[in-house]
Amino acid sequence: MASSIFIFIFILFLLPTLTPSRALFSDYIKPNFTLSSFHFNDNNAGAFLHSLNSTFKAFFTNRSQLSVFHVSSSSTVWSTDNPPLSTPAKLSLTHNGLSISNDSDYVFWSTPKLESSVFALRLFDDGNLVLLDDKNGSLWQSFDNPTDTVVPGQRLAIGKALSAGRYRLTLTGSDALLQWNGLTYWKLSMDIKAYRDSNAGVASMALNNSGFYLFASDGSTVVFQVKLDGPAGFRIARMGLDGKFTISNFIASKWVVEFLRPFDQCQIPLICGRLGLCKPRPPTSVTCSCLRGFRSSNGGYSDNGECKPIETSVSLPSGCDSITNNGSISYLKLDDEIDYFANDFVQPVKRDVSVSVCKDLCSKNCSCMGIFHGSSSGSCCFLQNPLGSIMSRFGKKDRLGYIKTLAVHSPENPDRKGSKFPVYGSVLISSFGFLLIVIVVGILWLRRNRVSKGANPKLNRSKSASSGELEAISIAGLPARFNYDELEAATDNFKTQIGRGGFGIVYKGTLPDETVVAVKKITNLGVQGKREFCTEIAIIGKLHHVNLVRLKGFCAQGRQRFLVYEYMNKGSLDRSLFGNGSVLEWQERFEIALGTARGLAYLHSGCEPKIIHCDVKPENILLHGNSQVKITDFGLSKLLSPEQSALFTTMRGTRGYLAPEWLTSSPISDKADVYSYGMVLLEIVSGRKNCSLQTWSQSAENDHSSGGHGASPSSGIVYFPLLALEMHEQRRYLELADPRVEGRVSAEQVEMLVRIALCCVNEEPALRPSMVNVVGMLEGRVPLDEPRIQKLNFLRSYGRLFTEASKMEAFSKQNEFEMFTKFDTMFNSGTSGSYNSLSYISSQDVSGPR
The missing domain is CATH 3.30.200.20 (Phosphorylase Kinase; domain 1)
Structure with a gap:
């Protein structure tokens, strides 16, 4: 008996460390745990965690997604957002977090970088999946990363959303909204069942046994509430792929819908597809058809609602990908009592204007697909691409709708045209043909004569424009x-x-x-x-x-x-980073670094054909007031003429950000942008130009020995990339941060940015990370690379030359010329120097500051 108990305890001790092929009946597991979807033929076999009260299970399904299920209702209440995989994958729990990867260790999903080491993964009784540290503190939890469902005990914070396809329930500072492609189609504040209890701002949303609530920032003051009168059961609030937001209660082994919005189903953006007409059919259904003047591809109405104009001489535009001009645009008027789902929730583009002015505004806007014009108010509302369904509203005659169409240019059948051409037309042409030819020739001669004598330049522009069109x-x-x-x-x-x-x-x-x-x-x-x-x-x-x-x-x-x-209202990054205005705070800098990396990753890997920017620098990174970060001037190097393209083959970027391969006639790839990004990253950290002659005011001036490299103790002038390398070798990252944000920086993030930057400026392009991996490192999904010191030694040569130049009494343009001549010679290594004259072009000449 004693031996049996000993064996049982021994098995329990080993159980959490095994890679299981069957369910583990435990509410937590510890790191160095791996689970493969290969073992499971059905979802139930993939359960590896149970909450203590057995209400919830955590599954790693055969679709390679991590999910949390409510056991009694068999409903998924949370899952990872990685796409389902058809090949085996593995779930790994390490001290760094959770991840899902394939056999080649490519990570499809992972938790972000955590503040401390993981001690355990636990599934709590409310369905919350939590990564815990050794003090039982939460490092990451599924409740903070919702998918399409909210359960009791979970709070949806402001800025978070429930997503299902293109539909989202979003929480703002004043309301809860249902949206489709950014367009609102329902607001909680406008719902008849919602009661406002306070004028405070909204901070979170929650669901419990008594109702659905929006709370203020103190967590207890109710701003809005929807009372639910049904008996207590298990409630969930869910955003559906059909665009409906529902609150359901699981009672007596079945689901009861207690709240469904929007109440008017014709308000759902795609209820009848694109330009499909939705009409209510009591008590709860709708009927779909095409608008008058429109047809579906099969001649009637198809389920996908792809309604098109009956008149084949016109077509619907496809947004800004269409080729349009004002001469080819016309508008199809919709019947009275027709409306659009978004009209009640959008601000008019213009007020107090006529229908013709509203049409003109739409014609000049490539993203405008049609208009609704208020007869009495003069309001002008645009229909944006993509288009949703049209709804019938009885008694609603104030707003009139018009759909934009484009003329279809197709060759006409000459026989058909000839057969219908009037007889009198032929007579007129034969009678006056000679006269018309004389008149046309005369007009052309006069116009040519006027141009040769320097006619009105605007007339010339119009002529050129027409030919260009x-x-x-x-x-x-x-x-x-x-x-x-x-x-x-x-x-x-x-x-x-x-x-x-x-x-x-x-x-x-x-x-x-x-x-x-x-x-x-x-x-x-x-x-x-x-x-x-x-x-x-x-x-x-x-x-x-x-x-x-x-x-x-x-x-x-x-x-x-x-x-x-x-237009980006805050201008370029160099103005905010190096100017005398307000200082960029550290978190802003980090977001700028991440946004820039994401933009470059898209250019390199997310579009076809691939775009190499060729001139990544702070002047080409623009900022907007609402924390937007955007790259400009991408693709413009392709606009050079053939002569200019050959001229700039060796150097298309800006001095100080040029990768070494530009100066050695080596092949240019997207890794040249990675080098430039690394140089920009160092400037974001330091708040100063890498190659400018500025005094370094950090403590490094007093206790850092230059060793004949990049620092000059007498003047405090440094070549910053070299200083970053030397501080990395000593692990003194915090000293590199801009002193203007001293005390408000994250030491961990400073180290991250410096290490990533040094990896990016590797002398060998093949050893630099891709921009996709840079984004992964910044987001904490990919482990940080370690810079290769031996491949960064060229920075020491740069530093010596920079120090020599800084010791000159007057750093004139000639001194600058001589210094960069040495830079280029160092990289030339005896190669034929046909490019040297180009290497001395100033940054303004090549692609200078904004």
């Missing part, structure tokens, strides 16, 4: 086109200059719809033709990413070239 119209994917006069008016005759770079001058402008834009006048493109220019613009215009500045349009008129970008 004809040339550009056959190129797919172009953004909105502007003519010169429109941009001249938008910029008040190019009055306000906000930047200058190697490609041209940037002006602030305001479009007729009051959108503020940045208009870049391209001045360094040689004699590149319109077609080549438009082809590259079509590629750039298709790149859409939250960390890339949006190209809104362009102008190719005569020899004029303009690019119209979204």
Whole structure:
């Protein structure tokens, strides 16, 4: 008997450390635990944790997702957001956190970088999956990372959302919203069952046995409440793939829906598909059809709601990927008592305007797909791409709807055309043909004569514009086109200059719809033709990413070239980082570093074709007031003429950020951008230019020995990348941070940024991380690389040359010229020096500051 008890205890002791092939009946596991989906043929076999009260189980399913299930209802209440995998994967718990990877150790999902080492993973009785430290403190929990469901005991914080496909329930500082592609279609504050108890701001959302609540920041003051009168059971609030938000109660082995919104199902954005007409059918269903004047592809109404104009001479635009001009745009008027789901929740683009003005605003906006105009108020609301369903509202006649259409240019059948051509037309042509030819020839002769004598330049621009339009119209994917006069008016005759770079001058402008834009006048493109220019613009215009500045349009008129970008009100990073204004706080710097990395990762890996920026620097990183970080000037190197492209093959970037391979005639890859990013990262940390002659005021000036490298003890002048390398060798990272944010920095993040930067500036491109891996390291999903010191020794040579230059009494342009001559010679290593003259071009000449 005693031996049996001993064996039983021994098995229990070993059980948490085994890689299981069956369920583990425990509420926690410890690190160095691995579970493979290969072992499981069904979900139930993948259970490896139970809460103590057995209400919840944690599964690693055969779809390679980690999930938490409510046992009695067999409902998933939380799961990881990695895509389902068809191949075996493994779940790993280490001291660094949880991760899901494949057999090649590629990580598909992981918890972020944690503040301390993991002691255990535990499933609590409320369904919360928590990573704990050795003091039982929470390091990460599933409740803080919701998917589509909220359960009792869980609080959804402001800024968090429940997501199901394109539908989201989002919590703001004043309300709870249902949204589709950013458009609101329901608000809790407008619901008849919601009661406001306080005017305080909203901080969290919770569900319990008595109702659904929005709480203030103190966690107890109720701002809004929805009372639920059903008996106590197990309640969940869920965002559905059908766009419905429901609160359900599991009672007597079945689900009872206690709250479902929106109540009017025609308010759901895609209830009848794109441009499908939704009509209520009492008591609870709807009917779908196409609008009058529209048809589906099969002639009636199809389930996907792809309704198209009946008239085949027009088509629906596809947003900013369409090629449009004002002459080809028309509008189909919708019937009375027709409305759109978003109209009650959006602010009009313009008020007190006529229908014609509203249409004109829409015609000039490539993302506008149609309008609703208020007959009495004069309000003008845009329909944005993508379009949702149209709804029927009886008695609603104030708003009139119009759908934008484009003329379809297709060759006509000459026989058909000839058969229907009136007889009198032929007679007229035969009678007056000769006269018409004489008149046309005369007009052309006069126009040519006027041009040769220096006619009105605006007339010349119009002529060039028309030919340019004809040339550009056959190129797919172009953004909105502007003519010169429109941009001249938008910029008040190019009055306000906000930047200058190697490609041209940037002006602030305001479009007729009051959108503020940045208009870049391209001045360094040689004699590149319109077609080549438009082809590259079509590629750039298709790149859409939250960390890339949006190209809104362009102008190719005569020899004029303009690019119209979204306006970033805080300007470029160099102004905030090196200027005399307010100091960038550390968290802002970290977000800038992460946003820039994400943008570059998209250019390198997320778009087709791949874009190598070629000029990553603070001047090309723009900031907006709401903490947006966006890269600009991407893809512009492709706009160089063939002559310029050959000229800049060796150096297209800016001195100080150029990768060594630019100066050795080596092949250029996306790793050149990685090097430049590393240099920018060091400047973000220090708040100073890497190559500028500034006094280093940190304690390193007093106790750091230069050893003949980059620091000059007498002047305090350093070559910062070398100082970063030396401080890394001594593990003294905090001394590298900008002294202006002293005491408000994260030592751990300073170390992270410095180590990543040094990995990025590796002399050998193949040893630099990809930008995708850089993003992973910044987000804590990928382990930090260790810089290879032997591959960074070239920084010591740079540092010596920089110190020599700093000791000169007057650091004139000639001194600067001589110093960078030495830099280039060092990399030349005896190679034929056809590029040396280019290497001395100043940063302003190549791609200078904004």
